[in-house]
Amino acid sequence: MIVTPEMKTWYGMTATLGTLGRFSKMPGTLGSIAACMVWIAFGGIPLWAIAAVAVIGTAAADKYEKAAEREDPPEVVIDEVVGCWISCIGFDPSYAIVALFAFRIIDITKPFPIKLTEKLPGGIGIMADDIVGGIMVNIIIRGIRWVFFEGGINVIYGMIGR
Numbered sequence: 001m002i003v004t005p006e007m008k009t010w011y012g013m014t015a016t017l018g019t020l021g022r023f024s025k026m027p028g029t030l031g032s033i034a035a036c037m038v039w040i041a042f043g044g045i046p047l048w049a050i051a052a053v054a055v056i057g058t059a060a061a062d063k064y065e066k067a068a069e070r071e072d073p074p075e076v077v078i079d080e081v082v083g084c085w086i087s088c089i090g091f092d093p094s095y096a097i098v099a100l101f102a103f104r105i106i107d108i109t110k111p112f113p114i115k116l117t118e119k120l121p122g123g124i125g126i127m128a129d130d131i132v133g134g135i136m137v138n139i140i141i142r143g144i145r146w147v148f149f150e151g152g153i154n155v156i157y158g159m160i161g162r
Contacts (some may be wrong), residue, residue, distance in 0.1 A: 021075030031077025054099025062123025
């Protein structure tokens with residue numbers, strides 16, 4: 001693994017999770033797995049901490065992208081951390097693996113409106129698509145849980161049967 005000069009800075013270490021983004025041909029997946037492991041180990045991450053990592057990560061990703069002179073460098077994985085954590089908000093740690101897999105599918109396929117947010121400039125664009133993806137996954141998991149485990153199917157059948 002080659003460590004570039006920009007990776008040795010505070011923003012490089014933050015954006016790449018201490019160079020973790022360079023350890024695999026699938027850096028986004030590796031960053032998401034690391035985020036999932038932290039979520040499980042701590043039993044969740046407080047919303048204020050997720051917001052703080054998002055703000056610091058956006059600034060770090062922006063500076064790193066400019067220093068690396070490449071648009072959305074793949075080794076920047078702080079965005080996957082935030083997106084994976086957002087996918088898990090409000091769920092107990094037993095949902096973390098489901099959220100991880102769903103988040104990776106959404107992050108790789110980039111359905112609407114994620115594709116639009118990724119076109120935003122600099123660190124905002126790097127972070128925004130994963131934040132929106134995390135929100136989408138969280139909503140999808142909540143919907144599936146409501147329909148299949150919290151009586152939502154009965155509500156739906158009741159509405160159809162009227």
